[in-house]
Amino acid sequence: MAGLSELYTEIARCQRCEIARSRTNVVPGEGAESADILFIGEAPGFHEDQQGRPFVGAAGQFLEQLLASIGLKRQQVYIANVIKCRPPNNRDPLPIEIQNCRKYLERQIEVIHPRMIVTLGRYSMAMFFPGKSISKIHGTAEKRDNVIYFAMYHPAAALHQQSLRRDVEADMLKIPSLLAQSKTVAEAKPKAQQLNMFEL
Numbered sequence: 001m002a003g004l005s006e007l008y009t010e011i012a013r014c015q016r017c018e019i020a021r022s023r024t025n026v027v028p029g030e031g032a033e034s035a036d037i038l039f040i041g042e043a044p045g046f047h048e049d050q051q052g053r054p055f056v057g058a059a060g061q062f063l064e065q066l067l068a069s070i071g072l073k074r075q076q077v078y079i080a081n082v083i084k085c086r087p088p089n090n091r092d093p094l095p096i097e098i099q100n101c102r103k104y105l106e107r108q109i110e111v112i113h114p115r116m117i118v119t120l121g122r123y124s125m126a127m128f129f130p131g132k133s134i135s136k137i138h139g140t141a142e143k144r145d146n147v148i149y150f151a152m153y154h155p156a157a158a159l160h161q162q163s164l165r166r167d168v169e170a171d172m173l174k175i176p177s178l179l180a181q182s183k184t185v186a187e188a189k190p191k192a193q194q195l196n197m198f199e200l
């Protein structure tokens with residue numbers, strides 16, 4: 001399977017949407033290829049477009065603080081967005097842009113193969129929890145095919161609203177135990193299978 005660097009080259013050449021013409025840089029995502037946790041935001045903003053890196057503005061600083069609250073640095077996780085180009089004036093991503101960019105996110109998930117996918121905000125939540133409302137499901141986890149899906153409010157929204165900030169901070173603190181539980185279950189399995197072999 002091709003790795004992330006091949007994918008980055010492909011994304012850098014992408015001209016499928018109108019917004020490809022106004023971008024300064026594509027923002028494919030960054031972090032550890034073997035990360036346990038994949039965070040998915042919405043779309044690059046001004047600073048991300050300038051630097052070609054996700055979450056480097058005010059929301060990014062807050063995300064780094066949230067990661068530090070659970071003992072993680074951004075290099076230990078993977079951070080991506082639903083769409084890889086900045087929408088002009090930070091408007092919401094259009095359905096066609098989300099559709100055009102979807103294959104890139106799917107390939108990132110395939111390569112990184114995370115144990116946990118954390119959606120940040122409504123747009124990435126809608127991809128993994130269609131039809132759900134973020135105010136109802138934030139901070140709750142769902143396991144499908146051995147991957148934990150966990151929805152959070154977007155850090156940018158939480159920067160401007162104190163009550164959301166408390167929710168985001170509390171939700172982030174749930175991540176380590178969810179991940180630890182999934183590892184225990186996954187690692188217990190081969191041992192159980194081994195025992196069965198000895199019993200035969």
Ligand code: URA
Binds near residue numbers: 081
């Ligand atoms: N908001 C996002 O959703 N993504 C970024 O990369 C920055 C801000």
